[in-house]
Amino acid sequence: MLSHQKPPLAMKDKHFIIIGIVFVAAAVAAVIFGSDLKPQNLPQPIPYQETETSVLGAETNPSSFPAEVNLAVPFTSQAPHTIWDEEHKEFCEEASVLMTASYIQNQPIPDPDFAEEQLQKIKNWEVINLGYYKDTTASETAQILTEYFGIKKVELASDPSLEQIKQALAQGKLVILPAAGRQLNNPNYRQPGPLYHMLVIKGYTKDGRIITNDPGTRNGADYIFEADVIMNAMHDWNDGDVENGEKIIIVVG
Numbered sequence: 670m671l672s673h674q675k676p677p678l679a680m681k682d683k684h685f686i687i688i689g690i691v692f693v694a695a696a697v698a699a700v701i702f703g704s705d706l707k708p709q710n711l712p713q714p715i716p717y718q719e720t721e722t723s724v725l726g727a728e729t730n731p732s733s734f735p736a737e738v739n740l741a742v743p744f745t746s747q748a749p750h751t752i753w754d755e756e757h758k759e760f761c762e763e764a765s766v767l768m769t770a771s772y773i774q775n776q777p778i779p780d781p782d783f784a785e786e787q788l789q790k791i792k793n794w795e796v797i798n799l800g801y802y803k804d805t806t807a808s809e810t811a812q813i814l815t816e817y818f819g820i821k822k823v824e825l826a827s828d829p830s831l832e833q834i835k836q837a838l839a840q841g842k843l844v845i846l847p848a849a850g851r852q853l854n855n856p857n858y859r860q861p862g863p864l865y866h867m868l869v870i871k872g873y874t875k876d877g878r879i880i881t882n883d884p885g886t887r888n889g890a891d892y893i894f895e896a897d898v899i900m901n902a903m904h905d906w907n908d909g910d911v912e913n914g915e916k917i918i919i920v921v922g
Contacts, residue, residue, distance in 0.1 A: 711880065711891055712872060714741035717772050717922060720840050723824065729832040734839045739872035742772040742843065744882045744890035749781035749788070751887060753859065756792075759803045761867045762810050763791040764884035768869050769843050769921050770818040791817065804865055806906045807847045807917045814921060824920045831896055834918065835873055842922035844870040849911045850885070852902035853894065857886035865911045870899070870918075 715738070745768060747760035767787050771778050778784050794817045795802040799809055807825055814820045822842075826833060834844050850858070850866030863885060871891075872880035879899045883889030907914030 711874070712737040712739035714739050715841065716741045717775055718841050719822075719922070720842070722840055729830070729836045731832050731835065734835055737873060737875045738835075738838045739880055739891075740772060740838065740841065740843060742768050742869060742871045742882050743776075743778040744768060745778045745781075745784035745788075745884065746887045746889060747788070747884040748887075749784040758863070760788050760792070761863065761884050762805045762813075763788045763795075763802070765845050765867045765869050765882075766791065766810060766813050766818065768882050768884070769845060770814065770820060772843060772871075773820055773922055774818075804906050804909075807845075807915075807919055810845065810847070810867065811919050814919070820921060822922055826918050826920055828916045829918050831900055834870060834879075837920045837922075838870065838872055840922075842920050845919040845921065846870055846881075846899065846903055847905050847914070847917065847919075848899075848902040849904045849914070850902075852904075852912070853883075853898060855883060855886060855889075855892070855894075857888045857892075864909070865906055 717740070745764055747764040748754075748757035764784075767778065767784065770776075778787075791813065792802045795805065795813065798816070799805065799812075805813070811823045811825055814823045837844055846868055848866045848868065850863035851861055853862065853866065853868075855862065866885055868881050868883040868885065868889070870879055870881050873896075874880065874893070877896055879894045879896050881889070881892050881894060881899075883892045886892075903916050903918065904911050904914035905917050
Protein backbone atom coordinates (compact mmCIF):
# COMPACT_ATOMS: atom_id res chain seq x y z
CA MET A 670 0.00 0.00 0.00
CA LEU A 671 1.32 3.41 -0.92
CA SER A 672 1.74 5.77 2.02
CA HIS A 673 0.24 9.21 1.72
CA GLN A 674 2.87 11.75 2.75
CA LYS A 675 2.51 15.51 2.64
CA PRO A 676 4.62 16.96 -0.17
CA PRO A 677 7.55 19.10 0.99
CA LEU A 678 6.89 22.80 1.30
CA ALA A 679 7.74 24.74 -1.81
CA MET A 680 10.48 27.33 -1.44
CA LYS A 681 7.91 30.10 -1.94
CA ASP A 682 5.79 28.74 0.93
CA LYS A 683 8.86 28.61 3.17
CA HIS A 684 9.56 32.25 2.42
CA PHE A 685 6.03 33.21 3.43
CA ILE A 686 6.40 31.31 6.70
CA ILE A 687 9.73 33.02 7.49
CA ILE A 688 8.30 36.45 6.70
CA GLY A 689 5.31 35.73 8.92
CA ILE A 690 7.55 34.71 11.81
CA VAL A 691 9.57 37.92 11.46
CA PHE A 692 6.44 40.09 11.53
CA VAL A 693 5.06 38.25 14.56
CA ALA A 694 8.38 38.60 16.41
CA ALA A 695 8.48 42.34 15.68
CA ALA A 696 4.91 42.78 16.90
CA VAL A 697 5.63 40.84 20.09
CA ALA A 698 8.76 42.93 20.75
CA ALA A 699 6.79 46.15 20.28
CA VAL A 700 4.18 44.98 22.79
CA ILE A 701 6.71 43.76 25.34
CA PHE A 702 9.02 46.74 25.22
CA GLY A 703 6.42 49.43 24.59
CA SER A 704 8.13 50.98 21.59
CA ASP A 705 8.16 50.92 17.81
CA LEU A 706 11.39 49.47 16.49
CA LYS A 707 11.01 51.53 13.30
CA PRO A 708 8.77 54.52 13.90
CA GLN A 709 6.67 55.63 10.97
CA ASN A 710 5.10 58.95 9.93
CA LEU A 711 6.90 61.14 12.44
CA PRO A 712 6.17 64.87 12.45
CA GLN A 713 8.30 67.07 10.20
CA PRO A 714 11.56 67.94 12.01
CA ILE A 715 11.74 71.53 13.29
CA PRO A 716 15.08 73.41 13.46
CA TYR A 717 16.02 75.35 16.58
CA GLN A 718 14.66 78.84 17.14
CA GLU A 719 15.53 80.65 20.35
CA THR A 720 12.71 81.52 22.76
CA GLU A 721 12.69 83.53 25.97
CA THR A 722 10.25 81.36 27.90
CA SER A 723 11.25 79.10 30.78
CA VAL A 724 9.30 75.96 31.68
CA LEU A 725 10.43 76.04 35.29
CA GLY A 726 7.70 77.21 37.61
CA ALA A 727 5.45 78.09 34.70
CA GLU A 728 1.87 76.87 34.50
CA THR A 729 1.34 74.29 31.81
CA ASN A 730 -1.65 74.31 29.49
CA PRO A 731 -1.65 71.07 27.52
CA SER A 732 -4.54 72.25 25.35
CA SER A 733 -2.22 74.90 23.89
CA PHE A 734 0.51 72.41 22.87
CA PRO A 735 0.89 71.31 19.25
CA ALA A 736 -0.60 67.87 18.64
CA GLU A 737 2.87 66.54 17.85
CA VAL A 738 6.45 67.83 17.89
CA ASN A 739 9.68 66.54 16.38
CA LEU A 740 12.78 68.70 16.78
CA ALA A 741 15.51 68.43 14.13
CA VAL A 742 18.30 66.92 16.23
CA PRO A 743 21.31 65.32 14.50
CA PHE A 744 22.02 61.79 15.68
CA THR A 745 25.11 59.92 16.73
CA SER A 746 25.45 56.80 18.79
CA GLN A 747 27.92 56.88 21.66
CA ALA A 748 30.04 54.45 19.63
CA PRO A 749 30.16 56.13 16.19
CA HIS A 750 32.29 53.39 14.67
CA THR A 751 30.29 50.65 16.47
CA ILE A 752 33.27 49.79 18.67
CA TRP A 753 31.64 49.13 22.03
CA ASP A 754 34.76 49.08 24.17
CA GLU A 755 34.84 50.18 27.81
CA GLU A 756 35.37 53.82 26.85
CA HIS A 757 32.45 54.02 24.44
CA LYS A 758 30.12 52.19 26.81
CA GLU A 759 30.51 55.31 28.99
CA PHE A 760 29.90 57.91 26.28
CA CYS A 761 26.11 58.31 26.51
CA GLU A 762 26.41 61.66 28.30
CA GLU A 763 28.99 62.93 25.81
CA ALA A 764 26.85 61.84 22.84
CA SER A 765 23.74 63.41 24.37
CA VAL A 766 25.39 66.81 24.85
CA LEU A 767 26.94 66.64 21.37
CA MET A 768 23.54 66.03 19.77
CA THR A 769 21.96 68.75 21.90
CA ALA A 770 24.64 71.35 21.16
CA SER A 771 24.49 70.51 17.45
CA TYR A 772 20.75 71.21 17.47
CA ILE A 773 21.08 74.48 19.42
CA GLN A 774 23.92 75.69 17.20
CA ASN A 775 22.25 74.46 13.98
CA GLN A 776 25.26 72.32 13.13
CA PRO A 777 25.25 68.83 11.57
CA ILE A 778 27.00 65.71 12.78
CA PRO A 779 28.21 64.82 9.30
CA ASP A 780 29.86 61.44 9.80
CA PRO A 781 31.21 58.96 12.38
CA ASP A 782 34.74 60.39 12.19
CA PHE A 783 33.49 63.84 13.17
CA ALA A 784 31.35 62.41 15.96
CA GLU A 785 34.24 60.39 17.37
CA GLU A 786 36.55 63.40 17.32
CA GLN A 787 34.00 65.53 19.17
CA LEU A 788 33.30 62.84 21.79
CA GLN A 789 37.00 62.57 22.54
CA LYS A 790 37.29 66.35 22.91
CA ILE A 791 34.38 66.39 25.36
CA LYS A 792 35.94 63.53 27.32
CA ASN A 793 39.27 65.38 27.54
CA TRP A 794 37.50 68.52 28.81
CA GLU A 795 35.70 66.48 31.47
CA VAL A 796 38.89 64.85 32.69
CA ILE A 797 40.60 68.25 33.02
CA ASN A 798 37.64 70.12 34.53
CA LEU A 799 35.68 67.45 36.42
CA GLY A 800 38.46 64.97 37.14
CA TYR A 801 36.68 62.10 35.32
CA TYR A 802 34.28 61.44 32.45
CA LYS A 803 32.27 58.42 33.53
CA ASP A 804 28.71 58.65 34.88
CA THR A 805 28.32 62.41 35.02
CA THR A 806 25.28 63.62 36.94
CA ALA A 807 22.59 65.86 35.49
CA SER A 808 24.28 68.87 37.07
CA GLU A 809 27.71 67.95 35.70
CA THR A 810 26.25 67.27 32.26
CA ALA A 811 24.60 70.70 32.33
CA GLN A 812 28.02 72.12 33.16
CA ILE A 813 29.44 70.61 29.96
CA LEU A 814 26.76 72.41 27.97
CA THR A 815 27.32 75.78 29.63
CA GLU A 816 31.09 75.76 29.99
CA TYR A 817 32.37 73.64 27.12
CA PHE A 818 29.76 74.49 24.50
CA GLY A 819 28.95 77.98 25.80
CA ILE A 820 25.19 77.42 25.77
CA LYS A 821 23.53 79.88 28.16
CA LYS A 822 19.99 78.52 28.31
CA VAL A 823 20.41 75.35 30.34
CA GLU A 824 18.08 74.57 33.25
CA LEU A 825 17.70 71.66 35.65
CA ALA A 826 14.12 70.69 36.46
CA SER A 827 13.53 68.43 39.46
CA ASP A 828 10.56 66.07 39.55
CA PRO A 829 9.16 67.32 36.22
CA SER A 830 5.73 66.36 34.97
CA LEU A 831 5.11 64.90 31.55
CA GLU A 832 3.27 68.13 30.70
CA GLN A 833 6.39 70.17 31.53
CA ILE A 834 8.47 68.00 29.24
CA LYS A 835 5.97 68.41 26.42
CA GLN A 836 5.80 72.14 27.06
CA ALA A 837 9.58 72.44 26.73
CA LEU A 838 9.48 70.51 23.45
CA ALA A 839 6.60 72.63 22.18
CA GLN A 840 8.80 75.69 22.82
CA GLY A 841 11.61 74.20 20.74
CA LYS A 842 13.72 73.19 23.74
CA LEU A 843 15.46 69.85 24.11
CA VAL A 844 15.25 67.64 27.16
CA ILE A 845 18.18 65.47 28.25
CA LEU A 846 17.06 62.53 30.35
CA PRO A 847 19.30 60.79 32.90
CA ALA A 848 17.88 57.34 33.47
CA ALA A 849 18.13 53.97 35.13
CA GLY A 850 19.02 52.39 31.81
CA ARG A 851 17.65 48.93 32.44
CA GLN A 852 14.22 50.36 33.18
CA LEU A 853 14.09 51.72 29.62
CA ASN A 854 13.94 48.15 28.26
CA ASN A 855 15.29 49.13 24.85
CA PRO A 856 15.76 45.74 23.11
CA ASN A 857 18.62 47.18 21.03
CA TYR A 858 20.87 47.59 24.09
CA ARG A 859 23.52 45.03 24.78
CA GLN A 860 21.78 43.13 27.53
CA PRO A 861 21.19 43.56 30.40
CA GLY A 862 21.51 47.20 29.37
CA PRO A 863 23.33 50.10 31.04
CA LEU A 864 22.92 50.67 34.76
CA TYR A 865 22.95 54.44 34.09
CA HIS A 866 22.08 56.01 30.78
CA MET A 867 21.40 59.37 29.19
CA LEU A 868 19.43 60.22 26.07
CA VAL A 869 17.84 63.18 24.29
CA ILE A 870 14.08 63.71 24.20
CA LYS A 871 13.25 65.50 20.95
CA GLY A 872 9.49 65.27 20.52
CA TYR A 873 6.21 63.50 21.06
CA THR A 874 3.60 61.89 18.82
CA LYS A 875 -0.13 62.48 18.48
CA ASP A 876 -0.81 59.38 20.56
CA GLY A 877 1.40 60.63 23.41
CA ARG A 878 4.55 58.61 22.91
CA ILE A 879 8.00 60.15 23.29
CA ILE A 880 10.48 60.61 20.43
CA THR A 881 14.14 60.34 21.41
CA ASN A 882 17.65 60.18 20.05
CA ASP A 883 19.03 57.30 22.10
CA PRO A 884 22.83 57.08 21.75
CA GLY A 885 22.91 53.66 23.41
CA THR A 886 22.31 51.94 20.07
CA ARG A 887 23.08 52.56 16.43
CA ASN A 888 19.31 52.26 15.88
CA GLY A 889 18.62 55.09 18.30
CA ALA A 890 17.65 57.90 15.91
CA ASP A 891 13.97 58.86 16.39
CA TYR A 892 13.51 55.97 18.81
CA ILE A 893 10.02 55.85 20.33
CA PHE A 894 9.29 55.13 23.99
CA GLU A 895 6.00 55.00 25.81
CA ALA A 896 5.66 58.06 28.06
CA ASP A 897 5.30 56.03 31.25
CA VAL A 898 8.55 54.18 30.49
CA ILE A 899 10.39 57.49 30.22
CA MET A 900 8.84 58.91 33.39
CA ASN A 901 9.50 55.74 35.43
CA ALA A 902 13.12 55.36 34.25
CA MET A 903 14.04 59.01 34.97
CA HIS A 904 16.77 58.92 37.67
CA ASP A 905 20.03 60.77 38.30
CA TRP A 906 23.33 58.96 38.96
CA ASN A 907 23.10 59.08 42.78
CA ASP A 908 26.56 57.56 43.38
CA GLY A 909 25.53 54.42 41.52
CA ASP A 910 22.25 53.84 43.35
CA VAL A 911 20.52 54.96 40.17
CA GLU A 912 17.11 53.46 40.74
CA ASN A 913 16.78 55.67 43.83
CA GLY A 914 18.28 58.71 42.12
CA GLU A 915 16.46 62.03 41.87
CA LYS A 916 13.85 62.56 39.18
CA ILE A 917 15.46 65.32 37.12
CA ILE A 918 15.90 66.52 33.55
CA ILE A 919 18.09 69.04 31.73
CA VAL A 920 16.15 71.55 29.61
CA VAL A 921 18.22 73.22 26.89
CA GLY A 922 17.34 76.11 24.59
